[in-house]
Amino acid sequence: MVIESAHEFETQDLLLNVGPQHPSTHGVFRMVMQVDGEVVRDIIPYIGYLHRGAEKLCETMDYRQGIGFMDRTEYLAAMNAELSYVMAVEKLAELEVPDRAQWIRMILVELNRLSSHLMFMGAFGIDVGVFGTPFIYAWREREAIIDLFEEISGDRMMYAYLRPGGLAWDVPANFVPRCREVLTAVRQGIADFDGLLTKNEIFIARTQGIGIVSAADAIDFGMSGPSIRASGVPLDVRREEPYLKYDEIKWDVITATEGDVYARYLCRLAEMRESVKIVEQCLDRLQPGPIMPEKMPRMLRTPPGEVYIRTEAPRGEFGIYMVSKGGNRPYRLKVRSACLSNLQALKHMSVGLYVADAIIVLGSIDIVLSEVDR
Amino acid sequence: MPTGLFGLNPWLDGVIRLLIIVGLMTVVAMGLIYIERKVLGRFHARIGPQRTGPFGLLQSVADALKLVGKEDLRPRNADPWTFEFGPYLVFIPIFLGFVVSPFMAGFTVRVLDLGILYFVAVSSVSIVGWVMAGWGSDNRYAMIGGMRAAAQAISYELPFVLSLLSVSMLAGTLNINEIVEAQTSVPNIVWQPLAFIIFFIAALAELNRPPFDIPVGESEVVGGPFVEYSGIRWSMFFLGEYASLFIMSILISALFLGGYEWPFGTQLGIGWQLVLTVIKASMLIFLIIWVRASVPRLRIDQLMGYAWKILLPLSLLQVLVNGFVLVYDLPKLLLTAAGLGGVFLLVWLTEHAITRPRESRATAAATAATLQSEAAS
Amino acid sequence: MRGIAKSMLTTLSVFLRPPVTRDYPNFHKPLPERDRAFPLLLWDKDIDEPFCTGCHACERACPVECMTVLMKDNPNHRSVGGSSTRRKIIDKFWIDYARCMRCNICVEVCNFDAIAMNNTWSGHETSVYDRKDLVMDLQQLTTQSHSGAIKEWVPVLGQANES
Numbered sequence: 014m015v016i017e018s019a020h021e022f023e024t025q026d027l028l029l030n031v032g033p034q035h036p037s038t039h040g041v042f043r044m045v046m047q048v049d050g051e052v053v054r055d056i057i058p059y060i061g062y063l064h065r066g067a068e069k070l071c072e073t074m075d076y077r078q079g080i081g082f083m084d085r086t087e088y089l090a091a092m093n094a095e096l097s098y099v100m101a102v103e104k105l106a107e108l109e110v111p112d113r114a115q116w117i118r119m120i121l122v123e124l125n126r127l128s129s130h131l132m133f134m135g136a137f138g139i140d141v142g143v144f145g146t147p148f149i150y151a152w153r154e155r156e157a158i159i160d161l162f163e164e165i166s167g168d169r170m171m172y173a174y175l176r177p178g179g180l181a182w183d184v185p186a187n188f189v190p191r192c193r194e195v196l197t198a199v200r201q202g203i204a205d206f207d208g209l210l211t212k213n214e215i216f217i218a219r220t221q222g223i224g225i226v227s228a229a230d231a232i233d234f235g236m237s238g239p240s241i242r243a244s245g246v247p248l249d250v251r252r253e254e255p256y257l258k259y260d261e262i263k264w265d266v267i268t269a270t271e272g273d274v275y276a277r278y279l280c281r282l283a284e285m286r287e288s289v290k291i292v293e294q295c296l297d298r299l300q301p302g303p304i305m306p307e308k309m310p311r312m313l314r315t316p317p318g319e320v321y322i323r324t325e326a327p328r329g330e331f332g333i334y335m336v337s338k339g340g341n342r343p344y345r346l347k348v349r350s351a352c353l354s355n356l357q358a359l360k361h362m363s364v365g366l367y368v369a370d371a372i373i374v375l376g377s378i379d380i381v382l383s384e385v386d387r
Numbered sequence: 388m389p390t391g392l393f394g395l396n397p398w399l400d401g402v403i404r405l406l407i408i409v410g411l412m413t414v415v416a417m418g419l420i421y422i423e424r425k426v427l428g429r430f431h432a433r434i435g436p437q438r439t440g441p442f443g444l445l446q447s448v449a450d451a452l453k454l455v456g457k458e459d460l461r462p463r464n465a466d467p468w469t470f471e472f473g474p475y476l477v478f479i480p481i482f483l484g485f486v487v488s489p490f491m492a493g494f495t496v497r498v499l500d501l502g503i504l505y506f507v508a509v510s511s512v513s514i515v516g517w518v519m520a521g522w523g524s525d526n527r528y529a530m531i532g533g534m535r536a537a538a539q540a541i542s543y544e545l546p547f548v549l550s551l552l553s554v555s556m557l558a559g560t561l562n563i564n565e566i567v568e569a570q571t572s573v574p575n576i577v578w579q580p581l582a583f584i585i586f587f588i589a590a591l592a593e594l595n596r597p598p599f600d601i602p603v604g605e606s607e608v609v610g611g612p613f614v615e616y617s618g619i620r621w622s623m624f625f626l627g628e629y630a631s632l633f634i635m636s637i638l639i640s641a642l643f644l645g646g647y648e649w650p651f652g653t654q655l656g657i658g659w660q661l662v663l664t665v666i667k668a669s670m671l672i673f674l675i676i677w678v679r680a681s682v683p684r685l686r687i688d689q690l691m692g693y694a695w696k697i698l699l700p701l702s703l704l705q706v707l708v709n710g711f712v713l714v715y716d717l718p719k720l721l722l723t724a725a726g727l728g729g730v731f732l733l734v735w736l737t738e739h740a741i742t743r744p745r746e747s748r749a750t751a752a753a754t755a756a757t758l759q760s761e762a763a764s
Numbered sequence: 765m766r767g768i769a770k771s772m773l774t775t776l777s778v779f780l781r782p783p784v785t786r787d788y789p790n791f792h793k794p795l796p797e798r799d800r801a802f803p804l805l806l807w808d809k810d811i812d813e814p815f816c817t818g819c820h821a822c823e824r825a826c827p828v829e830c831m832t833v834l835m836k837d838n839p840n841h842r843s844v845g846g847s848s849t850r851r852k853i854i855d856k857f858w859i860d861y862a863r864c865m866r867c868n869i870c871v872e873v874c875n876f877d878a879i880a881m882n883n884t885w886s887g888h889e890t891s892v893y894d895r896k897d898l899v900m901d902l903q904q905l906t907t908q909s910h911s912g913a914i915k916e917w918v919p920v921l922g923q924a925n926e927s
């Protein structure tokens with residue numbers, strides 16, 4: 014009896030568990046990779062390790078108490094999360110935010126974008142294999158930004174600074190010179206990263222041509238942020254539906270064409286430079302004035318209605334869908350998470366690559382698990 | 388009956404030399420761990436260990452005590468023989484490599500006529516230890532790390548050996564001490580710049596140092612073959628890595644930079660010779676740590692492609708040029724010229740190979756597309 | 765290779781600059797005035813009693829329900845021969861520092877400016893061995909203000925800078 018087999022050499026695929034505790038999964042994220050030798054055949058992601066029920070909790074919180082929970086929904090870009098939330102409340106309650114508050118909000122949001130992209134550079138550098146150096150450089154610059162935030166709001170990461178209507182309290186008197194100091198430090202940091210990674214041949218060899226997602230596929234997956242702009246789609250919420258004062262200053266939408274990991278890295282590096290430009294223009298236009306509308310009630314109540322507000326978080330389109338049935342708390346709060354949508358493309362990007370490349374692709378999507386899981 | 392040091396009984400002499408090696412190696416490895424942490428810290432704009440003892444000098448001692456006191460964990464399904472003996476097979480060949488390292492004139496532990504051959508043979512045995520550790524750990528990450536280590540070590544063995552061969556061709560001998568003493572006027576790096584660079588890169592790969600540390604990729608396979616070891620066994624790997632780093636730097640400084648011979652020759656007392664050797668080795672160690680702080684790691688297929696397609700042909704080229712110059716008695720300056728040309732060629736090839744879009748990436752995309760259509764159907 | 769050389773030159777330039785780390789327990793960075801650690805109760809030095817009257821405003825406003833407040837009749841009130849105008853005074857007050865999320869809402873809603881966030885290092889160095897020790901009672905919450913060791917910052921909500 015002759016037994017014929019389809020392959021000459023029967024092998025078995027290995028199920029590799031890149032578990033919730035791992036130095037490079039950027040949080041508690043688990044994926045099971047089906048690996049044939051070194052080539053990835055399938056990825057099964059498991060999320061939910063950081064689910065804390067933020068959306069449900071916010072149903073029991075009034076509009077001021079909920080701001081702290083929005084901070085923790087995306088802790089690396091907390092200002093942006095707070096901004097979406099307070100903008101939704103302002104739209105429901107039809108509050109008008111004074112100009113000074115708008116400009117200061119813009120400055121803070123862009124500084125937060127800088128610190129978030131710096132965090133990406135640091136973590137990405139470790140994924141690629143440079144031990145420690147880009148991480149420390151990122152932290153050195155982030156320290157400058159976070160110290161500034163501590164002087165303004167009192168806290169280094171969970172600011173709870175924006176309020177429906179404007180800001181909680183005004184910035185300190187030396188805000189403008191301090192901002193300019195921080196920008197100088199950040200420029201040096203961006204130059205350091207540029208020198209360290211961008212032209213490094215091994216870095217290019219590791220990241221070029223890896224994890225390509227085409228523009229059509231990216232739109233199908235619902236990606237947003239630098240991940241989709243690196244594939245050539247010029248989608249930026251600040252340009253599509255301008256909020257704050259983005260339509261009054263000059264800035265560019267950064268796109269790249271290849272859609273691979275290197276393009277995403279370059280996009281984020283260029284976006285950091287754009288953020289510096291934006292902050293400088295805002296600092297020039299900052300005028301003294303009120304930061305809250307007059308006659309703000311002690312306990313804010315909103316008329317019944319529903320609203321969807323989206324903003325450009327450092328990771329993509331962060332949206333808040335809020336339904337109010339009157340009263341001082343939302344009836345339903347839904348967070349449209351940029352990272353969750355971007356994460357859907359992980360399998361598409363990584364199948365057929367090596368294990369080491371799959372790790373780098375995951376790093377380049379730049380997820381923060383608190384937003385994926387809420 | 389040959390007499391040993393100071394006319395002692397050769398067996399006693401052998402035991403004394405053994406004890407010197409063991410003691411020296413442990414101290415050197417611990418000192419080197421401390422130096423790496425401090426220097427790497429300065430590259431990272433931070434200070435490094437500074438609390439245990441003055442300037443943190445006792446940090447390595449504290450680490451050693453901690454590791455000795457740890458529980459010896461063993462996975463239930465670990466293969467007992469390979470798991471047990473893997474660390475020893477990694478550690479012991481490094482001791483053996485110490486035997487031929489030339490520190491000072493006349494004070495090498497044993498001057499062997501086949502010094503280079505012995506060294507290469509002995510350092511290759513560690514690879515078996517890595518694979519044993521990877522296989523015996525009953526852990527997928529360990530196995531992946533072990534396979535990668537084996538592939539890498541085998542690939543870089545050839546450029547390693549061929550560059551050593553080019554140096555010994557110049558001196559006409561495999562005896563390391565004689566090669567050092569042949570460099571009285573000019574260090575070998577002047578005649579063999581290409582071999583120096585190839586040997587440096589291949590040595591980094593043999594040591595599993597960044598950018599070739601994918602078997603021990605700290606951010607992916609979290610320790611590679613050593614992930615299941617704890618306590619003393621793990622410290623054996625760790626110390627072995629740093630001890631072999633030291634030996635390799637001594638060897639590079641001896642073979643290419645002139646060791647204890649250049650520039651002052653043997654008129655210098657042995658104390659100064661030791662200082663000179665250590666200074667040259669320190670410069671190389673600084674360079675190795677500098678490379679670690681600046682360069683990402685190569686993926687396993689890129690690494691192997693680099694060894695087989697770029698380093699191996701260039702090292703063969705170097706041997707060929709050496710052969711021509713030595714057989715036909717051409718002026719030695721031709722060696723330098725050819726070597727510098729070879730260095731430019733290496734630089735150009737490296738840049739060209741990396742930044743040019745390759746068909747293999749299109750193949751990866753095509754494979755992915757085929758897999759998805761297979762999965763869909 | 766030239767890109768690698770550029771990376772190495774960048775790291776060398778950082779090597780030659782002084783390190784940026786601070787030696788923490790030996791050196792404490794000066795904290796800004798608005799620094800927000802855990803809440804403390806403030807002490808009225810003129811009358812020698814806490815400002816807090818136990819009105820439960822902060823307890824209701826707290827998002828994580830970390831406070832427990834009990835009030836009592838003030839034995840120091842004018843009507844019974846004392847010097848204070850506070851009819852009620854705080855009797856027992858517990859804040860669970862393990863639950864507090866330092867959102868500052870209790871400071872904002874307090875009608876008497878009786879609670880403020882600790883802006884000194886002792887607010888950040890609250891490590892204990894047992895989680896129960898993180899529940900602070902009235903005496904622990906008032907020690908710092910009582911001894912004058914804190915200069916609190918109580919903001920006026922929504923007030924712009926005068927300029």
